[in-house]
Amino acid sequence: xxxxxxxxxxxxxxxxxxxxxxxxxxxxxxxxxxxxxxxxxxxxxxxxxxxxxxxxxxxxxxxxxxxxxxxxxxxxxxxxxxxxxxxxxxxxxxxxxxxxxxxxxxxxxxxxxxxxxxxxxxxxxxxxxxxxxxxxxxxxxxxxxxxxxxxxxxxxxxxxxxxxxxxxxxxxxxxxxxxxxxxxxxxxxxxxxxxxxxxxxxxxxxxxxxxxxxxxxxxxxxxxxxxxxxxxxxxxxxxxxxxxxxxxxxxxxxxxxxxxxxxxxxxxxxxxxxxxxxxxxxxxxxxxxxxxxxxxxxxxxxxxxxxxxxxxxxxxxxxxxxxxxxxxxxxxxxxxxxxxxxxxxxxxxxxxxxxxxxxxxxxxxxxxxxxxxxxxxxxxxxxxxxxxxxxxxxxxxxxxxxxxxxxxxxxxxxxxxxxxxxxxxxxxxxxxxxxxxxx
Amino acid sequence: xxxxxxxxxxxxxxxxxxxxxxxxxxxxxxxxxxxxxxxxxxxxxxxxxxxxxxxxxxxxxxxxxxxxxxxxxxxxxxxxxxxxxxxxxxxxxxxxxxxxxxxxxxxxxxxxxxxxxxxxxxxxxxxxxxxxxxxxxxxxxxxxxxxxxxxxxxxxxxxxxxxxxxxxxxxxxxxxxxxxxxxxxxxxxxx
Numbered sequence: 208x209x210x211x212x213x214x215x216x217x218x219x220x221x222x223x224x225x226x227x228x229x230x231x232x233x234x235x236x237x238x239x240x241x242x243x244x245x246x247x248x249x250x251x252x253x254x255x256x257x258x259x260x261x262x263x264x265x266x267x268x269x270x271x272x273x274x275x276x277x278x279x280x281x282x283x284x285x286x287x288x289x290x291x292x293x294x295x296x297x298x299x300x301x302x303x304x305x306x307x308x309x310x311x312x313x314x315x316x317x318x319x320x321x322x323x324x325x326x327x328x329x330x331x332x333x334x335x336x337x338x339x340x341x342x343x344x345x346x347x348x349x350x351x352x353x354x355x356x357x358x359x360x361x362x363x364x365x366x367x368x369x370x371x372x373x374x375x376x377x378x379x380x381x382x383x384x385x386x387x388x389x390x391x392x393x394x395x396x397x398x399x400x401x402x403x404x405x406x407x408x409x410x411x412x413x414x415x416x417x418x419x420x421x422x423x424x425x426x427x428x429x430x431x432x433x434x435x436x437x438x439x440x441x442x443x444x445x446x447x448x449x450x451x452x453x454x455x456x457x458x459x460x461x462x463x464x465x466x467x468x469x470x471x472x473x474x475x476x477x478x479x480x481x482x483x484x485x486x487x488x489x490x491x492x493x494x495x496x497x498x499x500x501x502x503x504x505x506x507x508x509x510x511x512x513x514x515x516x517x518x519x520x521x522x523x524x525x526x527x528x529x530x531x532x533x534x535x536x537x538x539x540x541x542x543x544x545x546x547x548x549x550x551x552x553x554x555x556x557x558x559x560x561x562x563x564x565x566x567x568x569x570x571x572x573x574x575x576x577x578x579x580x581x582x583x584x585x586x587x588x589x590x591x592x593x594x595x596x597x598x599x600x601x602x603x604x605x606x607x608x609x610x611x612x613x614x615x616x617x618x619x620x621x622x623x624x625x626x627x628x629x630x631x632x633x634x635x636x637x638x639x640x641x642x643x644x645x646x
Numbered sequence: 647x648x649x650x651x652x653x654x655x656x657x658x659x660x661x662x663x664x665x666x667x668x669x670x671x672x673x674x675x676x677x678x679x680x681x682x683x684x685x686x687x688x689x690x691x692x693x694x695x696x697x698x699x700x701x702x703x704x705x706x707x708x709x710x711x712x713x714x715x716x717x718x719x720x721x722x723x724x725x726x727x728x729x730x731x732x733x734x735x736x737x738x739x740x741x742x743x744x745x746x747x748x749x750x751x752x753x754x755x756x757x758x759x760x761x762x763x764x765x766x767x768x769x770x771x772x773x774x775x776x777x778x779x780x781x782x783x784x785x786x787x788x789x790x791x792x793x794x795x796x797x798x799x800x801x802x803x804x805x806x807x808x809x810x811x812x813x814x815x816x817x818x819x820x821x822x823x824x825x826x827x828x829x830x831x832x833x834x835x836x837x
Contacts, residue, residue, distance in 0.1 A: 275699070276699035291667050295664060299663065299664065303653065303657060330663075330664075330666075333667075334667045334674075336698045336699055338670070338678075338816075339777055339816040340775070341772050354662065385722065387722075
């Protein structure tokens, strides 16, 4: 229940009673039903305490890491050994104490979880420094992330989960550059997903699951790009992979986080829609479809590693298409419009493999135009200015891109612009006439 | 899950978290105590790591060895190189193979590429960083370019690493046969 609404209702009740709209008894029952509104600022205070405990722990932990990175030559190896273990031991003891005394305080759990996460990083970094370990940065990040993840589950703390999601993404990127196999990103990602499900069980619009979902939505795009680099790069299937991924994020968000009150509570929809529409704008350019280099790389593509990546990458468009079918049956037109991206990308990609490069470009131009007008109409019908503006932005983007796009000749562009403009004015005339007839 | 189980799991996780650095300390202390020392010619350059601090990256000379015939090694594959010491204590790489040898000192390295048509191949040594105090690392690099790299004197920058069971730990970085920190102290005292 919206706290502001409860506060407003409580403020209205005396007036309603004095005017005889409701009896004093009914007013009392309403008060009891909704409960006392929080004193203004009490929720903010609670959040300030939690955020400050996370920030405090993060700054102290980060400071310790920086101090140790200075590399104190006066310290002997045994002293260094103690220093590397001590912060971790203290943080772990605090965590154990929290669990033993069954403290439920979010501020404590988040603060200790953050401290313990940073202490793990400090410990393995200092050992590497003391013994001149030549390990690569990605190996360091992976060890750190894997050791931190259980803290997220056991202390129910967000910070270790956030570090884990960022850490595995950094690892995947680094491993891919080192010619390693980044497809392990997906099982690693899978290990973090139950945490999101678990923290969102009570209230999925609570800041904790929402923060994890934001980090997930942003990192998954980057991690996937690296993890299936052969499919995206050599096989040139990136339109399908990213179209599937962004659409899947959007549709999953719309399905399970669809009743969010504020925009920041819709991380999957925001990132998904922005990504899908941004991708569609990129795909409306002709030269991105100039495929064919996959033939030269066929030896790199036809390996078990690429096969594994292909199987992993295929999950995104397939899952997105499955959810898209559901959107059709529910007649959720906003979802249907965004959800069309992977289907169009598959057609464009398959055509480009057969050297029909223009198909994808034409499809995505028509799509963006339809999406812009469709969003505009949905916004006008629902009288939602935000949606109307989103439709206008999409239309403006596609028009601007085509105006400056040298893939099309001046003659074609000029004629098309004039025809479309005439179309708009003609529609307006028809609408005005109908309006007049209706009077 | 009841709270006792959660507490037990947390203790197990905390033990594992502490065990990783402790195990690393244990392993590397053992190599430093009981491993065989070798010298490796090197050139230090100065990069930066946000977590672990400043270090000089070590660029080794002559990391080349004859490849055992029949071992089809590929880029970045783990490989094993056998070592011998010359009269001055410098390491000489004798053979690169896919399996660790039964006897003698050896190092686990990363295969790079075959050189030309002969049967020798390049590899990378596992210890390629030497961590130093933040103000010292850039000075170490400068000292190397000023003193260690003169014509005919290239032998004078090297690390001593202890080798045991395929692993190596750097003990010290030397410029002109002087440990680097001592060298830098002498240099600043002389100015």
